[in-house]
């Protein structure tokens with residue numbers, strides 16, 4: 130019988146798809162969240178953000194009476210399993226906000242009952258799981274503590290939760306066994322690690338990806354500086370060549386996870402992570418580097434510039450830590466006017482894509498939304514992603 134489960138942070142990007150997936154597998158799920166607006170939306174059957182396939186799955190779970198959302202923390206004590214998916218941000222110095230996490234765990238501790246399974250699903254600073262285990266051992270209650278990191282890519286959670294192997298770790302054999310039983314509801318493919326290694330596994334995966342993007346972005350800038358077309362070189366060297374698997378295209382590497390997790394790893398290693406820190410400089414510097422490049426051949430001061438896509442990646446409605454906003458800041462300092470557009474991000478100051486096509490003197494691609502593929506531009510388009518169809522007039526690269 131699937132366990133009665135409370136997901137803390139349950140209306141977020143991780144908690145909500147996970148809660149839906151557990152409900153689809155037959156568990157009775159309560160989503161606890163401090164965000165009353167999101168709780169109301171979920172109970173009304175509306176997804177608060179884009180997740181492919183989630184609207185129908187949410188409706189099914191609600192109709193079956195297996196899912197409900199609440200702001201009332203009393204639901205914690207009624208559960209057999211409590212899964213934590215709250216945000217674990219870094220501060221302005223890129224250090225983890227440990228005290229915010231501790232406070233949330235302290236609030237929770239007072240509501241937990243002996244015998245429950247507590248699963249940390251948020252991405253945590255290495256050592257947090259063992260710290261939590263020690264705290265429960267010293268001052269109770271006697272709960273089993275597990276850490277099972279979330280690895281979905283936002284937008285595709287309800288596919289990937291069933292396809293990705295689950296990494297499982299815990300403070301005792303019972304915690305591991307119970308966590309495995311829980312995630313077997315989604316997949317038989319389970320990988321066990323000690324807690325510290327499971328925490329590092331999550332950070333290593335995101336860091337590896339972030340550094341890879343930086344490699345491509347640095348090579349893009351080198352190519353551009355020397356008048357070469359990175360996308361053409363990339364296509365040529367990856368064509369039927371077996372040893373460059375995973376060589377990504379260039380692009381904005383933003384979002385709430387990759388940079389944050391790379392910096393958590395740096396913080397954990399006493400801020401000694403030259404490769405990760407270099408990757409941050411390349412990836413975060415890309416918007417300004419693009420603008421500098423355009424300025425070599427064009428006086429932007431009288432121009433209306435436009436950014437096509439403000440979300441942190443294509444076909445996504447999440448603007449968190451999107452590099453399009455960094456680009457907007459740089460362009461605001463350089464240009465007469467900056468137009469921003471995004472079909473998924475609601476902002477009254479944004480204009481339509483048609484207005485961008487009509488009014489902009491120069492256009493920057495910020496996020497690769499499928500909607501943009503059909504647009505035709507007469508003005509120069511700076512498309513670091515090599516996303517838009519190539520144009521015979523080749524105004525794609527430069528002004």
Ligand SMILES: NC(=O)c1ccc[n+]([C@@H]2O[C@H](COP(=O)([O-])OP(=O)(O)OC[C@H]3O[C@@H](n4cnc5c(N)ncnc54)[C@H](O)[C@@H]3O)[C@@H](O)[C@H]2O)c1
Pocket residue numbers: 137138139140141142143144161162163164167214215216217233250251252253279280281282283385386
């Ligand atoms: N977004 C992703 O794709 C993704 C993927 C893997 C891992 N992660 C990790 O998962 C964690 C959550 O990320 P997210 O993107 O879902 O964040 P989010 O901001 O979308 O969701 C967090 C939710 O927790 C709620 N919340 C915060 N404090 C709370 C508390 N004390 N009690 C109850 N609810 C509370 C918030 O209101 C919010 O709805 C982070 O550690 C993140 O690094 C995220």
Ligand SMILES: CC(=O)N[C@H]1[C@@H](OP(=O)(O)OP(=O)(O)OC[C@H]2O[C@@H](n3ccc(=O)[nH]c3=O)[C@H](O)[C@@H]2O)O[C@H](CO)[C@@H](O)[C@@H]1O
Pocket residue numbers: 252279280281282283284334335338342377378379380381382383384385386387390441442443
């Ligand atoms: C595939 C991957 O490892 N994604 C991780 C990432 O997902 P996340 O949801 O952040 O999404 P992606 O990894 O797809 O994209 C992150 C950023 O990288 C950029 N980008 C993406 C692909 C590309 O080839 N080039 C490029 O520059 C995107 O535009 C975006 O700005 O953080 C999550 C939160 O911890 C992890 O659970 C996911 O496992």
